[in-house]
Amino acid sequence: MTYPNTQAILSLVQDALEKDDLKKAIQILQTLKPADQADIFEDLDDEDQVSLLPNLKTQVSADILENIEDEDAARLVAKIPEETAVRIINEMEPDEAADLLGDIHPKQAQSILAQLDNPEEVRPLLIHPDESAGGLMTSEFLALRRRMTVRDALQAVRSWQPDKDQIYYLFVVDANLKLCGVVSPRQLIIAEPDTLIMDIMDPDVISVKAGMDQEKVAELMLRYDLLALPVVDENNVLLGIITIDDVMDVVVEEATEDIQKLGGAQPLDEPYLLTNAASIFKKRISWLLLLFVTESLTGTVLRHFEGELEAVVALSFFIPLLIGTGGNAGSQTTSTIIRALAVGDMEIGDALKAIWHETRVGLLLGTAMAGVAFIRALTWGSPSTLSITVALAIFVIVVWANLLGAVLPTLASRFKIDPTVVSGPVMSTLVDATGLFIYFTIAKAVLGI
Amino acid sequence: MTYPNTQAILSLVQDALEKDDLKKAIQILQTLKPADQADIFEDLDDEDQVSLLPNLKTQVSADILENIEDEDAARLVAKIPEETAVRIINEMEPDEAADLLGDIHPKQAQSILAQLDNPEEVRPLLIHPDESAGGLMTSEFLALRRRMTVRDALQAVRSWQPDKDQIYYLFVVDANLKLCGVVSPRQLIIAEPDTLIMDIMDPDVISVKAGMDQEKVAELMLRYDLLALPVVDENNVLLGIITIDDVMDVVVEEATEDIQKLGGAQPLDEPYLLTNAASIFKKRISWLLLLFVTESLTGTVLRHFEGELEAVVALSFFIPLLIGTGGNAGSQTTSTIIRALAVGDMEIGDALKAIWHETRVGLLLGTAMAGVAFIRALTWGSPSTLSITVALAIFVIVVWANLLGAVLPTLASRFKIDPTVVSGPVMSTLVDATGLFIYFTIAKAVLGI
Numbered sequence: 001m002t003y004p005n006t007q008a009i010l011s012l013v014q015d016a017l018e019k020d021d022l023k024k025a026i027q028i029l030q031t032l033k034p035a036d037q038a039d040i041f042e043d044l045d046d047e048d049q050v051s052l053l054p055n056l057k058t059q060v061s062a063d064i065l066e067n068i069e070d071e072d073a074a075r076l077v078a079k080i081p082e083e084t085a086v087r088i089i090n091e092m093e094p095d096e097a098a099d100l101l102g103d104i105h106p107k108q109a110q111s112i113l114a115q116l117d118n119p120e121e122v123r124p125l126l127i128h129p130d131e132s133a134g135g136l137m138t139s140e141f142l143a144l145r146r147r148m149t150v151r152d153a154l155q156a157v158r159s160w161q162p163d164k165d166q167i168y169y170l171f172v173v174d175a176n177l178k179l180c181g182v183v184s185p186r187q188l189i190i191a192e193p194d195t196l197i198m199d200i201m202d203p204d205v206i207s208v209k210a211g212m213d214q215e216k217v218a219e220l221m222l223r224y225d226l227l228a229l230p231v232v233d234e235n236n237v238l239l240g241i242i243t244i245d246d247v248m249d250v251v252v253e254e255a256t257e258d259i260q261k262l263g264g265a266q267p268l269d270e271p272y273l274l275t276n277a278a279s280i281f282k283k284r285i286s287w288l289l290l291l292f293v294t295e296s297l298t299g300t301v302l303r304h305f306e307g308e309l310e311a312v313v314a315l316s317f318f319i320p321l322l323i324g325t326g327g328n329a330g331s332q333t334t335s336t337i338i339r340a341l342a343v344g345d346m347e348i349g350d351a352l353k354a355i356w357h358e359t360r361v362g363l364l365l366g367t368a369m370a371g372v373a374f375i376r377a378l379t380w381g382s383p384s385t386l387s388i389t390v391a392l393a394i395f396v397i398v399v400w401a402n403l404l405g406a407v408l409p410t411l412a413s414r415f416k417i418d419p420t421v422v423s424g425p426v427m428s429t430l431v432d433a434t435g436l437f438i439y440f441t442i443a444k445a446v447l448g449i
Numbered sequence: 450m451t452y453p454n455t456q457a458i459l460s461l462v463q464d465a466l467e468k469d470d471l472k473k474a475i476q477i478l479q480t481l482k483p484a485d486q487a488d489i490f491e492d493l494d495d496e497d498q499v500s501l502l503p504n505l506k507t508q509v510s511a512d513i514l515e516n517i518e519d520e521d522a523a524r525l526v527a528k529i530p531e532e533t534a535v536r537i538i539n540e541m542e543p544d545e546a547a548d549l550l551g552d553i554h555p556k557q558a559q560s561i562l563a564q565l566d567n568p569e570e571v572r573p574l575l576i577h578p579d580e581s582a583g584g585l586m587t588s589e590f591l592a593l594r595r596r597m598t599v600r601d602a603l604q605a606v607r608s609w610q611p612d613k614d615q616i617y618y619l620f621v622v623d624a625n626l627k628l629c630g631v632v633s634p635r636q637l638i639i640a641e642p643d644t645l646i647m648d649i650m651d652p653d654v655i656s657v658k659a660g661m662d663q664e665k666v667a668e669l670m671l672r673y674d675l676l677a678l679p680v681v682d683e684n685n686v687l688l689g690i691i692t693i694d695d696v697m698d699v700v701v702e703e704a705t706e707d708i709q710k711l712g713g714a715q716p717l718d719e720p721y722l723l724t725n726a727a728s729i730f731k732k733r734i735s736w737l738l739l740l741f742v743t744e745s746l747t748g749t750v751l752r753h754f755e756g757e758l759e760a761v762v763a764l765s766f767f768i769p770l771l772i773g774t775g776g777n778a779g780s781q782t783t784s785t786i787i788r789a790l791a792v793g794d795m796e797i798g799d800a801l802k803a804i805w806h807e808t809r810v811g812l813l814l815g816t817a818m819a820g821v822a823f824i825r826a827l828t829w830g831s832p833s834t835l836s837i838t839v840a841l842a843i844f845v846i847v848v849w850a851n852l853l854g855a856v857l858p859t860l861a862s863r864f865k866i867d868p869t870v871v872s873g874p875v876m877s878t879l880v881d882a883t884g885l886f887i888y889f890t891i892a893k894a895v896l897g898i
Binding site: 346 | 482483484603606607616617633634635637638639670671672673674676693694697698700701704705707708709711712713714717720721722726727729730733734736737738740741744745747748751752755758759762765766767768769770772773774776777778780781782783784785786787788789792794795799802803806809810813814817818821822825829872873874877878881882885
């Protein structure tokens with residue numbers, strides 16, 4: 001199976017809208033799955049969106065607001081009548097509703113919140129930062145009691161009407177609403193109707209506090225293969241649950257941010273093609289300028305060795321080759337280390353192990369590259385002293401780059417700085433200036449200039 | 450909650466083993482969750498592993514083999530008595546058992562397979578490549594029949610004894626075992642016992658063929674928030690199901706591979722700290738050498754402009770600055786584009802959009818950087834003609850780097866080459882040689898040398 005051809009369906013919807021055939025457009029949209037509906041909806045003109053949204057089935061409109069970009073959803077809600085917004089938001093999952101209300105004007109948010117059927121499901125979610133466990137959780141969950149029978153529990157499941165038709169686990173609370181166990185739907189089906197929940201539940205349940213960072217939440221759920229994770233307050237009172245689908249989105253989003261940062265840019269807030277050129281410019285220019293200033297050091301180093309350069313112009317032929325190789329070696333190291341830290345293959349405590357690891361790798365790579373560089377320099381017709389200079393320089397530079405690539409991200413991490421600041425571009429820039437210094441120092445010694 | 454202190458528990462286990470107190474070591478291990486057991490087990494000496502594994506509860510041994518690195522599991526199985534291996538593998542999930550058998554000597558695999566309780570669950574899984582839908586799926590699933598009543602279905606769930614205590618969805622097949630619908634556990638609990646499954650099932654079920662690439666599988670499950678995805682053959686006969694926990698591992702693994710490749714290295718097969726220096730060397734040296742050869746072009750360009758360099762040595766001061774900035778701009782672009790392609794924010798069909806996008810971003814960045822470079826050159830006391838040369842060169846180089854950063858990954862993707870080949874290091878290397886050519890061509894024209 002592949003996705004439906006959303007481009008073709010989009011044209012059909014646009015055609016219908018152009019002919020003012022709202023009914024047909026709605027009909028086409030409503031046959032699709034939520035993710036596809038949102039995809040197509042997002043590509044329509046603003047005015048088409050505004051005229052369509054209030055006329056779709058309320059559940060479809062709610063799904064669309066959940067699946068399109070947060071900023072687009074907020075902009076749209078500001079443009080439709082408030083009673084329509086209330087009707088749609090009532091059908092959204094509480095965590096998604098809270099995210100949306102957090103993105104619109106506080107006055108409008110308050111007004112909409114007051115008119116919701118279950119404001120108490122949404123209000124507590126508004127206080128948690130978006131990127132914390134509390135920001136990820138939904139307050140729409142079914143909690144079983146310890147002293148319920150399985151029959152009562154099944155009855156509770158039957159009468160419960162969630163927005164999403166899926167139960168992952170059922171969490172069990174005591175009389176003070178404190179989390180005390182977990183039951184899977186399968187256990188509920190298997191057990192005798194008269195059994196007490198406390199007799200079939202697993203009391204060893206993993207939970208997190210509302211303030212935990214979403215990256216840690218994801219790590220935990222992946223590690224223990226959890227489909228849902230309960231969130232509790234300081235007193236272990238159950239506040240909500242985090243489901244795996246929301247966490248998968250977090251995992252993808254965090255990896256995207258890391259990749260963009262490793263490329264030397266601030267991560268984008270929206271998908272690439274939906275971000276305009278000026279916003280992309282803003283995300284990139286600060287790093288580019290900072291690196292430019294740092295890279296200026298290379299000029300200072302070169303001016304310092306102006307005499308040597310004038311004496312042996314051939315020295316300059318090898319500049320890009322040497323510092324380029326150093327930058328590449330540094331990039332290789334840094335991306336490996338940063339990812340190992342991100343997925344938990346390596347902890348800060350392993351810093352020394354990593355540095356020792358990279359020292360050995362650097363010695364191996366440096367030796368190999370020195371051999372190749374020596375031969376390359378000779379075949380270019382360079383005198384043997386210059387060839388030796390180049391080979392020695394590349395050896396030291398590669399070892400140095402590997403070391404730097406291991407030390408800097410672990411150091412950043414140790415000081416609670418996001419290690420992705422040591423991106424590929426940052427590494428090559430740092431290696432450029434220091435590499436030149438190494439090169440000319442060796443040149444002075446070997447060539448006696 | 451955080452992880453248990455595995456370092457401390459590891460010491461306890463090691464202590465017990467040193468005192469030959471196997472019983473205590475086993476006792477400690479068996480109180481932990483599978484992921485933690487595997488973590489600690491992996492850090493033990495080989496001989497301790499070999500003496501522990503046959504003596505743990507069979508289910509614990511099976512969990513450990515599922516959770517440690519594939520290579521380690523295979524090595525371990527080769528060292529324990531075959532009847533012990535059979536006993537443990539019998540308790541493993543069929544997809545994990547198949548992966549393991551695929552990693553050991555074919556002769557031993559055949560012999561173990563023949564002794565399993567349910568070889569027919571494992572054998573068909575052996576034929577699928579690891580990175581395909583077939584390689585990800587498990588054959589241990591419960592298929593309901595269309596004409597079953599809900600009562601019969603609940604009975605089937607009760608008598609089904611899976612290795613993993615979790616039902617995601619229940620898939621429904623017709624008399625020819627063809628996939629025809631899906632039922633959630635909640636629907637089964639809610640429905641009247643006499644209802645037929647075909648009356649409550651959702652016939653619109655998403656499925657994939659066994660050959661689909663695991664990256665596509667992950668994209669599909671994320672897009673439609675699926676907890677389980679059925680795998681079918683050419684005739685729509687249900688072969689197995691893929692569960693979300695296996696796919697989450699794929700998502701993390703693929704992002705790790707992409708990040709390592711974007712850093713200019715072949716991805717590692719095992720976690721970083723478990724990979725020895727020689728293996729890391731092998732994963733990096735080929736790219737480093739290839740880039741070295743390409744980077745050699747910079748030497749050719751510089752020798753070509755030897756006369757100009759000798760006439761104005763100051764030209765060389767700006768070499769690292771100019772090509773470094775170009776490489777950074779290219780890296781920024783290429784990492785954004787590659788990630789947009791990977792997560793589906795951008796399709797190959799959007800190539801022209803992306804190129805137009807980056808042209809505009811490049812013009813903005815180029816203009817800003819040219820201004821800064823001009824001022825920097827002047828404050829270094831460079832003559833105004835040289836400053837103009839540098840400013841013009843940086844403008845052209847940045848626009849060129851952005852363009853190249855957009856064109857190359859989309860081009861690779863179009864020709865079915867993994868776009869991550871255009872890593873940061875590849876970009877900077879390509880921009881280095883071409884950037885120098887741009888710089889000296891502009892210098893010749895402006896300075897009239």
